[in-house]
Amino acid sequence: MVDVNPDLQLSLDLVGVFVFGLSGALVAVRRGLDLVGIVVLAWMAGLGGGMMRDVMIGAIPPVGISDWRLITAAALSALLVFALHGVLRDPDVPRRGLRRGLITRMVLVLDAVGLAAFAVTGSLKALQFGMPGLAAVIVGAISAVGGGLIRDLLAGQVPEVLRRELYAIPAVVGAVSVVLAHHLGYLDEWVLYGSAILVFVIRIVAVTLNLNAPQALRTGDH
Amino acid sequence: MVDVNPDLQLSLDLVGVFVFGLSGALVAVRRGLDLVGIVVLAWMAGLGGGMMRDVMIGAIPPVGISDWRLITAAALSALLVFALHGVLRDPDVPRRGLRRGLITRMVLVLDAVGLAAFAVTGSLKALQFGMPGLAAVIVGAISAVGGGLIRDLLAGQVPEVLRRELYAIPAVVGAVSVVLAHHLGYLDEWVLYGSAILVFVIRIVAVTLNLNAPQALRTGDH
Amino acid sequence: MVDVNPDLQLSLDLVGVFVFGLSGALVAVRRGLDLVGIVVLAWMAGLGGGMMRDVMIGAIPPVGISDWRLITAAALSALLVFALHGVLRDPDVPRRGLRRGLITRMVLVLDAVGLAAFAVTGSLKALQFGMPGLAAVIVGAISAVGGGLIRDLLAGQVPEVLRRELYAIPAVVGAVSVVLAHHLGYLDEWVLYGSAILVFVIRIVAVTLNLNAPQALRTGDH
Numbered sequence: 001m002v003d004v005n006p007d008l009q010l011s012l013d014l015v016g017v018f019v020f021g022l023s024g025a026l027v028a029v030r031r032g033l034d035l036v037g038i039v040v041l042a043w044m045a046g047l048g049g050g051m052m053r054d055v056m057i058g059a060i061p062p063v064g065i066s067d068w069r070l071i072t073a074a075a076l077s078a079l080l081v082f083a084l085h086g087v088l089r090d091p092d093v094p095r096r097g098l099r100r101g102l103i104t105r106m107v108l109v110l111d112a113v114g115l116a117a118f119a120v121t122g123s124l125k126a127l128q129f130g131m132p133g134l135a136a137v138i139v140g141a142i143s144a145v146g147g148g149l150i151r152d153l154l155a156g157q158v159p160e161v162l163r164r165e166l167y168a169i170p171a172v173v174g175a176v177s178v179v180l181a182h183h184l185g186y187l188d189e190w191v192l193y194g195s196a197i198l199v200f201v202i203r204i205v206a207v208t209l210n211l212n213a214p215q216a217l218r219t220g221d222h
Numbered sequence: 223m224v225d226v227n228p229d230l231q232l233s234l235d236l237v238g239v240f241v242f243g244l245s246g247a248l249v250a251v252r253r254g255l256d257l258v259g260i261v262v263l264a265w266m267a268g269l270g271g272g273m274m275r276d277v278m279i280g281a282i283p284p285v286g287i288s289d290w291r292l293i294t295a296a297a298l299s300a301l302l303v304f305a306l307h308g309v310l311r312d313p314d315v316p317r318r319g320l321r322r323g324l325i326t327r328m329v330l331v332l333d334a335v336g337l338a339a340f341a342v343t344g345s346l347k348a349l350q351f352g353m354p355g356l357a358a359v360i361v362g363a364i365s366a367v368g369g370g371l372i373r374d375l376l377a378g379q380v381p382e383v384l385r386r387e388l389y390a391i392p393a394v395v396g397a398v399s400v401v402l403a404h405h406l407g408y409l410d411e412w413v414l415y416g417s418a419i420l421v422f423v424i425r426i427v428a429v430t431l432n433l434n435a436p437q438a439l440r441t442g443d444h
Numbered sequence: 445m446v447d448v449n450p451d452l453q454l455s456l457d458l459v460g461v462f463v464f465g466l467s468g469a470l471v472a473v474r475r476g477l478d479l480v481g482i483v484v485l486a487w488m489a490g491l492g493g494g495m496m497r498d499v500m501i502g503a504i505p506p507v508g509i510s511d512w513r514l515i516t517a518a519a520l521s522a523l524l525v526f527a528l529h530g531v532l533r534d535p536d537v538p539r540r541g542l543r544r545g546l547i548t549r550m551v552l553v554l555d556a557v558g559l560a561a562f563a564v565t566g567s568l569k570a571l572q573f574g575m576p577g578l579a580a581v582i583v584g585a586i587s588a589v590g591g592g593l594i595r596d597l598l599a600g601q602v603p604e605v606l607r608r609e610l611y612a613i614p615a616v617v618g619a620v621s622v623v624l625a626h627h628l629g630y631l632d633e634w635v636l637y638g639s640a641i642l643v644f645v646i647r648i649v650a651v652t653l654n655l656n657a658p659q660a661l662r663t664g665d666h
Contacts, residue, residue: 028384035436036391037384051278056495058504060280065364066357135510142509149598154371156380158600162472162481169480214479250606257658258613259606273500282502287586288579376593378602 005189009121010069012196013050016117017070019110021046021077024151026107029085031155035078041151042078047071049146053122053139057129108207115167116199119144119174120192127187133179140175141168144199166206174199227411231343232291234418235272238339239292241332243268243299246373248329251307253377257300263373264300269293271368275344275361279351330429337389338421341366341396342414349409355401362397363390366421388428396421449633453565454513456640457494460561461514463554465490465521468595470551473529475599479522485595486522491515493590497566497583501573552651559611560643563588563618564636571631577623584619585612588643610650618643 024045028038047064054062063070122143126136145161145168152159161167177195181187205211246267250260269286276284285292344365348358367383367390374381383389399417403409427433468489472482491508498506507514566587570580589605589612596603605611621639625631649655 031380031384033384036389040384040390055277055499056505056509061278061353061357061361065278065360066354068356071356071360131505132510134512134515135505138509138515139505153375153597154381154384156378156600158475159598162475162477162484162598167480168484253602253606255606258611262606262612277499283500283575283579283583287500287582288576290578293578293582375597376603376606378600 004124004187004192008189008192009124012117012121012192013063013070014073016114016121017046017050017073018077019107019114020049020118020147020151021074022081023107023111023114023148025078025081026085027151027155029081035082038082039075039078041154042081043071043074044154045147045151046074046077047147048150049118049122049143049148052146053125053143056142057126057131057135057139059125059129109204112200112203112207115144115171115203116174116196118147119171119199120178120196123175123178124192127179127182133183136179136182137172137175140178141171144168144171144174166202166211170199170202170206173202226346226409226414230411230414231346234339234343234414235285235292236295238336238343239268239272239295240299241329241336242271242340242369242373243296244303245329245333245336245370247300247303248307249373249377251303257304260304261297261300263376264303265293265296266376267369267373268296268299269369270372271340271344271365271370274368275347275365278364279348279353279357279361281347281351331426334422334425334429337366337393337425338396338418340369341393341421342400342418345397345400346414349401349404355405358401358404359394359397362400363393366390366393366396388424388433392421392424392428395424448568448631448636452633452636453568456561456565456636457507457514458517460558460565461490461494461517462521463558464493464562464591464595465518466525467551467555467558467592469522469525470529471595471599473525479526482526483519483522485598486525487515487518488598489591489595490518490521491591492594493562493566493587493592496590497569497587500586501570501575501579501583503569503573553648556644556647556651559588559615559647560618560640562591563615563643564622564640567619567622568636571623571626577627580623580626581616581619584622585615588612588615588618610646610655614643614646614650617646 021042024041024043025038027045028041031037033041043064047062047070050070051062051064054060054064065071119140123136123140125143126139131139149159149161152161174195177198178187178191181191181195243264246263246265247260249267250263253259255263265286269284269292272292273284273286276282276286287293341362345358345362347365348361353361371381371383374383396417399420400409400413403413403417465486468485468487469482471489472485475481477485487508491506491514494514495506495508498504498508509515563584567580567584569587570583575583593603593605596605618639621642622631622635625635625639
């Protein structure tokens with residue numbers, strides 16, 4: 001049995017849904033979509049990864065259509081972006097440009113929080129549904145990057161997870177950490193906290209140092 | 223138990239598959255796809271929403287791969303478009319241009335019919351599979367807009383449901399109406415008819431008056 | 445019972461995953477994606493069709509997240525492309541341009557091998573999970589073309605299966621052949637080999653003769 005404080009698991013999920021929901025809503029606004037589009041993209045970004053996870057591990061119905069707490073978190077993120085966007089984007093007020101720089105950095109940090117939260121809860125839920133270790137790692141990674149991937153597909157852009165600085169790799173590291181701890185028999189809340197912090201730190205370091213996975217095009221130089 | 227005349231349910235599904243199939247086939251022709259592409263897009267547009275629904279509520283196998291009646295309806299819509307398209311698009315005959323205006327309006331009306339049919343049958347099937355109310359509403363909406371969303375993704379365009387005049391909202395209203403009637407204990411055929419007509423009317427009014435959900439970009443003016 | 449040598453089934457699947465993995469990795473390199481993007485696209489191209497199949501027939505968890513042999517095959521295809529790409533693409537050495545022509549033709553042949561392998565094993569697995577005949581045919585076709593479709597969606601291009609010379613049709617023919625043999629009661633290894641060879645030959649002939657399914661735009665001439 002994988003026995004973890006369900007409140008911790010729910011809290012991490014709520015945080016992940018909310019911050020990824022913000023990212024989906026912001027992409028929708030940038031593409032000129034209306035309120036329905038903003039809500040739909042926030043919902044897919046926040047809950048799409050978890051829905052892929054649930055369909056693959058047989059957790060029917062997926063939380064993305066059935067858990068009102070998570071759905072409310074996604075809806076709130078959409079409404080928040082909708083309500084504040086005029087303020088945040090107004091191009092006539094230079095001081096707001098300064099504030100926008102702050103917003104961009106905040107979103108990056110929040111996005112790293114969501115990545116960390118979903119990598120941990122995704123692999124945890126896969127273990128709870130009896131998945132073997134490899135599957136739990138992959139499911140954790142999919143939970144973490146899936147929402148952003150669907151968001152980008154719907155918005156008509158090549159998914160950022162395929163291009164950006166180390167994004168999938170910290171998620172895989174966090175999921176491996178959870179699954180290893182489970183197989184070694186000492187999975188507890190501190191492992192979950194530690195794994196999430198590990199994902200967060202790797203991701204933030206990668207963004208700060210502009211680290212990327214190597215590209216094949218450069219291999220000609222070696 | 224959710225007990226409804228299965229013939230009515232099937233009829234609504236057949237209508238929805240056929241009209242969404244037409245929309246998928248027309249998009250395929252416009253993108254210069256061959257007969258296989260036309261059939262695939264008609265199938266995905268007509269049955270993709272129902273397949274998402276079935277995977278999420280655990281109705282395995284999904285009707286989109288197993289119900290020959292619905293698959294035949296999608297195939298017929300593809301063949302109809304394939305056969306008639308040369309006639310409908312011939313640019314040398316002005317009177318046909320007139321007829322094309324009629325076709326476009328017919329497709330809009332038929333599309334509203336499909337939206338109404340799938341919102342109702344989608345939420346109904348979710349209830350029949352024991353989904354809670356919120357899930358049944360979301361599943362109904364996904365059934366109604368999912369096919370068009372996949373169609374647009376495959377054709378390489380931002381899904382119209384994210385941009386167009388009120389499209390998802392009437393679907394949600396219809397699904398809420400079905401689910402509410404179920405929870406109040408008086409779900410019958412008349413509620414289904416009434417809900418479908420409600421979706422249809424809202425959608426047609428939205429198209430006629432060119433109504434849209436509000437956009438975030440305009441919030442700066444308020 | 446559908447009783448077939450499981451080693452043959454696994455071998456065909458390994459071949460299919462590896463060659464489609466190569467195609468996904470090559471598309472990723474062409475789009476300038478980094479190593480993570482290459483691995484993800486190889487994995488989706490090689491295993492995405494099988495994951496759609498498994499979700500639709502209720503084979504949970506799908507092999508794409510749980511079978512380490514298939515996942516290793518996809519990873520190897522990604523690493524191979526990553527390692528060799530600089531050599532294969534170097535534009536300064538004309539003789540390598542010659543070799544690249546060879547590579548392109550090899551990929552076409554390998555892709556036809558993958559199409560043949562997945563059409564056969566996809567419909568076979570659907571039968572093993574008790575799907576009716578029509579569903580098994582469609583599932584076989586989805587297994588064969590689904591990975592390439594996801595690959596193209598993620599890379600931001602209209603899926604080649606919707607445009608190219610006869611691509612889905614040989615897959616359908618192979619799946620029909622497997623399902624027919626099953627219903628007539630003489631499904632054995634030779635039928636599987638024969639069906640795979642049939643798919644391969646039709647596909648290669650179509651590529652060689654540049655055959656395409658008919659297009660609707662030409663119907664005006666008839």
